[in-house]
Amino acid sequence: MVSRNPIMTTPEEQFTVGESDFAFFGSCPYRIEGGALLFCRGGSAVATIDQYRGEVRADTMLLLLPGSVFLLADRSADFRVTYCAFSLDLFSEAAFRLDPAFFAALREQPIVRLHPRLVEGASIWFQMAGYTYRDRDNMFRNTIIRNRLQNVLLEAFDKMQRFGSRRQAVSETTTRQTELFHRFVSLVHENCAHEREVTFYADRLCISTRYLSTIVRSIAHTTAKEFIDRSVILEIKMLLQSTDLSVQEIAYRLHFPDQSYLGRFFKKHTGESPTEYRNTKK
Template identity: 30%
Template sequence: MATTDFKAITVEYATRMCAGSHIGNDILLLDEIAKMPLPKEPRRMESLFLALCLRGSARYFVDSVEHVVEPGDLIIIHKGRVTYDCSMSPDCRGIGIIIDYNFFKETIKSVHELSALFLFSRTHPVLRLPKERADFLRDTFVRMKVKIDESDNHFRRELVQSMFLSMVYEMCNVIYSVQSKNDECKTRAEDIFTQFLQLVENNFRSERRVGWYSEQLCISPKYLSETVKAVSKRTPNDWIDSYVTMELRMLLRNTQKSIKEIAQELNFSNQSFLGKYFKEHVGMSPSEYRRS
């Protein structure tokens, strides 16, 4: 995908990047997964992104975690997540929806349980769907596309919302099943790891010390390190550095902020220290990366 000056993935951005059926900047339907504007460089998702893989495979990162998608997998990327290094096999086929978050919330506002279930997908962004569920989503997608393309239909927005809500019910039924099983099987170590990642996500811009995170979790740094390594095969420092490096890459590539301003924003003591940190983790200086 060509590099652009856009800082985030929105419905408006996606509509400009690729052809698809859409209603203003509320919702965009793409009948080919290959058309989706998923980037190589870090980009923040400012809409809700849903996709169903029908054939082939794809790989991508969300917030430093790699995901592999195969036929029957449902992808959910929430607003605020950072995605990058996306690649697809030559035979990859699928469908996708990019939906404005306000439009999404308006659509599900009458059903509080759906919102709570969808939050679960923040930590489970890839879900395997039974064939009958995947077929339902695909068929509903086709009907939604027909209605979106009926530009003279006075009620097309309401019709699309109604059909999208039926899709959300089906997705949340799967989420509910997965959540129920996870609640039964979840170990203390997995619970600590989940809490640790949530803390990192919310605080990595100002805190990079493992000791700070262990204090918030009321456990020792050693126990936190052993637990995180056992569950994820990565150390707490690896996770923290991944979040920081990803944010630095995004700020350098997608903003006009000076390196000094970026250093202040991410709580580095000075510009020189940021430069050493970035080169250690990326292999080049911030200036070289910005020019590359």
């Protein structure tokens, strides 16, 4: 039996709360349309959110921002997650006026093991969200969950700001490089489906390709080209697993010259052809 995507929302149902083993996400990448907060209750797994990879076990919190690519692997039989998923519109309303740099930082580290003193608070938040979800006759239901989502984002922002205030001041140059890196990540996220050359991103940032490569290597410990290519591979994997598009159609959608070019690119980075990958993940 095909499992159901537990964090899918609809225009009629703007948010959903529940508990799941997340079997639906078994080793296949999916692009998140809206967003979700996940709180691991038990078991273990390895999660990849865009290019961030981390272990998930009890008391781990995950934030899936709109548009992120989510992959769950090595899920144990007793893996359980409490979740609150929300539509893009609901998230946009909750996130209104929050500092864009905050979300850039969250994209860099969307998987966090909670400190013991924060676990109780997280549990209470999900209990309250669940109560609101079940109270279907409440005329302010969507407004309440939007406010609760905004509250948890503000709590996270507060903890990041307070932690950051205890760190030593960084130099203006480092701050500038970090800002450029955040902008680079956002540009790759938006454009990697059709732009794979470092020069495109350097031009958009109004810096040289050499300077961009220096920034990416110092912060992400990889080259700018490798960072872009990994994002493209995630896009291809997602399309192979979540759509019925042929390899040729995927090549056209991602602006590859032809199917063969995409096949060589994919095998170079994964060790298998697109067809082999699709067949092994069925």
